[in-house]
Amino acid sequence: MHLNMNKYILNIKNLSKNFYYQNRQVKVLKNLNFSIKKGELIALTGPSGSGKSTLLHLIALMEKPSTGKIFFSDKNLINLNSREVNKIRKYNISLIFQNNNLISDLSVIENVMLPLLIRNENKNKIYEKSKKILSLVNLSNRLDFFPGDLSGGEQQRVAIARSLIAETDLILADEPTGNLDFKTSKEIFNYFLKLKRMNKTILFATHNRELANKADYKLSISNGNIKRVNGKK
Numbered sequence: 001m002h003l004n005m006n007k008y009i010l011n012i013k014n015l016s017k018n019f020y021y022q023n024r025q026v027k028v029l030k031n032l033n034f035s036i037k038k039g040e041l042i043a044l045t046g047p048s049g050s051g052k053s054t055l056l057h058l059i060a061l062m063e064k065p066s067t068g069k070i071f072f073s074d075k076n077l078i079n080l081n082s083r084e085v086n087k088i089r090k091y092n093i094s095l096i097f098q099n100n101n102l103i104s105d106l107s108v109i110e111n112v113m114l115p116l117l118i119r120n121e122n123k124n125k126i127y128e129k130s131k132k133i134l135s136l137v138n139l140s141n142r143l144d145f146f147p148g149d150l151s152g153g154e155q156q157r158v159a160i161a162r163s164l165i166a167e168t169d170l171i172l173a174d175e176p177t178g179n180l181d182f183k184t185s186k187e188i189f190n191y192f193l194k195l196k197r198m199n200k201t202i203l204f205a206t207h208n209r210e211l212a213n214k215a216d217y218k219l220s221i222s223n224g225n226i227k228r229v230n231g232k233k
């Protein structure tokens with residue numbers, strides 16, 4: 001019984017999110033229930049406006065749900081104090097944003113170093129590790145650039161590198177390959193596969209059908225409900 005529970009990294013119970021907009025209530029997520037196992041690579045799909053980003057923001061503790069609970073391993077993430085939230089963000093759950101939100105007055109390599117700098121790890125090691133991850137996303141020749149001097153796809157690759165360096169157990173990615181050509185998207189996806197082999201869990205929102213089909217399975221949101229769709233062969 002206990003072993004069984006531990007293989008789930010995420011348990012979502014009766015999760016709803018309503019927004020209020022000019023006196024109107026918008027029901028985006030309606031009473032979702034699902035679980036994700038450790039080491040799974042899952043595509044989050046659904047039309048624009050269906051609530052993919054909303055769901056990822058709830059799991060990343062950036063917004064509070066209207067109802068329901070989110071369990072990370074067996075820890076209830078709802079109603080944590082800000083110290084506990086910061087700790088989860090620093091060590092357990094990372095999010096690659098849809099609009100990559102890099103820090104504009106830090107260089108590329110400094111942006112990538114940040115998640116480990118705030119953990120007070122050895123600076124030289126962090127630098128070397130950052131260089132290595134940036135070479136994986138083909139940005140070795142942009143280490144000292146500032147985000148404003150990069151293309152959209154390059155910025156996105158920096159954001160991916162920054163999130164991946166943290167090697168948290170749960171990685172959430174909001175259309176991480178949205179601005180990338182197919183070859184680069186595939187390389188990013190291959191990096192996700194590598195993380196999966198390290199038993200990391202990845203939930204990525206995407207409109208790219210081909211990449212979604214390569215995931216272990218899809219979670220598809222529509223009309224506020226979520227359902228699991230076939231897996232890869």
Ligand SMILES: Nc1ncnc2c1ncn2[C@@H]1O[C@H](COP(=O)(O)OP(=O)(O)OP(=O)(O)O)[C@@H](O)[C@H]1O
Nearest residue numbers: 019020021026028047048049050051052053054055
């Ligand atoms: N702060 C807010 N106030 C009111 N409505 C909101 C707010 N944030 C999101 N919404 C609404 O929630 C719905 C879901 O938005 P969300 O960003 O989660 O969609 P998405 O599936 O990520 O879409 P896309 O594929 O375009 O990124 C949208 O209709 C949006 O208008």
Ligand SMILES: [Mg+2]
Nearest residue numbers: 052053098174
């Ligand atoms: Mg979105």
